[in-house]
Amino acid sequence: QVQLVESGGGLVQAGGSLRLSCAASGRTFSMYAMGWFRQAPGKEREFVGVISWSGGSIYYADSVKGRFTISRDNAKNAVYLQMNSLKPEDTAVYYCAAGGALRGSGNYYPGYWGQGTQVTVSS
Numbered sequence: 001q002v003q004l005v006e007s008g009g010g011l012v013q014a015g016g017s018l019r020l021s022c023a024a025s026g027r028t029f030s031m032y033a034m035g036w037f038r039q040a041p042g043k044e045r046e047f048v049g050v051i052s053w054s055g056g057s058i059y060y061a062d063s064v065k066g067r068f069t070i071s072r073d074n075a076k077n078a079v080y081l082q083m084n085s086l087k088p089e090d091t092a093v094y095y096c097a098a099g100g101a102l103r104g105s106g107n108y109y110p111g112y113w114g115q116g117t118q119v120t121v122s123s
Contacts, residue, residue: 004112006115009119019083024077028077035070036079036096048094051072051079069081090119091121
């Protein structure tokens with residue numbers, strides 16, 4: 001059974017930083033893309049960032065470019081999201097995603113999802 005478990009969410013003031021982690025189990029994703037999505041209250045889930053299996057291709061949503069950094073550790077079957085200069089509009093449940101298909105344009109269609117971790121940014 002595949003599981004993606006996120007950690008590292010919490011409450012932070014605007015301008016602060018958080019680092020999200022996602023640990024995968026049940027299968028290895030070392031040859032697949034991994035990424036992050038988020039869903040704010042009353043809004044649809046949206047793409048945040050994705051990293052290819054090798055780390056050679058990384059894509060971000062325009063809203064987080066320059067502030068968020070995605071990375072992965074294939075030996076640990078894990079993906080991370082370093083979030084700096086956080087804004088109140090970054091408040092959302094953040095979901096880890098893995099597997100599926102990553103297109104050359106950066107469009108990512110995950111095969112597996114985590115349960116999410118809450119990130120709240122106060123003003």
